[in-house]
Amino acid sequence: MSPRNEETNKQIRDERRDQILRAALQVFARKGLTATKISDIAAAAQLSHGLIYHYFKSKDEIFTVLATQALDTSANIIIQASNLPATPWERLKTMTEAIVPAAYQGIGPYYFLIVVQAFTSEAVPPQVKELAARQSTLYTEHLVPLIREGQQRGEIAAGDPLQLAVSFTSMIQGIAIEKTLGGEALPLPTAEIILRLFKPA
Amino acid sequence: MSPRNEETNKQIRDERRDQILRAALQVFARKGLTATKISDIAAAAQLSHGLIYHYFKSKDEIFTVLATQALDTSANIIIQASNLPATPWERLKTMTEAIVPAAYQGIGPYYFLIVVQAFTSEAVPPQVKELAARQSTLYTEHLVPLIREGQQRGEIAAGDPLQLAVSFTSMIQGIAIEKTLGGEALPLPTAEIILRLFKPA
DNA sequence: GTCTATAAAAGGATAGAC
């Protein structure tokens, strides 16, 4: 029980935990929660399935951790950009340009797919369902005033602000889905194209 | 074995088959293929689970039937509108206005969710995966020339036609997802808003 | 900390009665 062993062990534990989460993220994104077997995660992480249960209580717990990370991250992008000292249009632009790379690059798309599942599937743990619902209202609470303000300044097309907000989030989610189809790399919409949804006629 | 009994039996069989498919459509859409238990479908259809196997060979077969219906229907909308005798913009408008009610009304959204699953989940039967891949190329084969033509006429914004086609299909899929969140009825984008993606600056 | 072997449960699919 020397201090050095303690520390080394903690490092190993953290490393393993991360390893499992990284592996689970990709399998969950591709197959969904229920279709993912613990043995799938174990294989992807190159660990025995027994060890998974040493680090997590259940499959649902792993999914919940990942979904929480994903939902929090996306919420933070919205909130941060909403509070910038800039015009509504510029804030919307900044927001979109922050989301686009997150949706397109690296492991970002996997997280988006987890979010999609959190929103769409009833097979998800209740805790995740609740969090998703809360985040959904959070989006509109930040986006709607932003859009309304932009409309008053004539920067954004007229119409129901909530409808525009829904259009925006729909587009983002749709892109994340499209991103996963592509074994071939499809050319995904740029921030400029997405922002056309808000352009006055 | 009188003719009357034969006919009546056929009616009953057709009725039951439809009943099962209708029930399965909604459960699959909400929970996904793997998370849906045969007993879920049976409960939704108000039939015993044993009877489901009298009409279908397996859970996968039911899903495959529904996915095929859904993918064929969506492909037909694209193809039909593509071949109209009208300007590219008008064809795109017709197409969008045909998709919007299909995505918003009645059981349409459920079918869209099945399509989303066909595209995104690896847990889906291989046959469905192949069909989805084929439909995906079909979309672009019809949309890309349409967009290119519209660009030549100055009706559609410049840029990679494939990228615009992907933007369009992403938006549609995203809307179908958003539609299912809403216990509360969210105001979904109109065809007019969707078409802004193609509007020249 | 990690693995293998085993128990326990869940769910898909079938058989046979009505």
Added chain:
DNA sequence: GTCTATCCTTTTATAGAC
């Protein structure tokens, strides 16, 4: 045509060895 009871595979989760 329909249901209930049963089988059996799959998968989750645990126990114990290393």
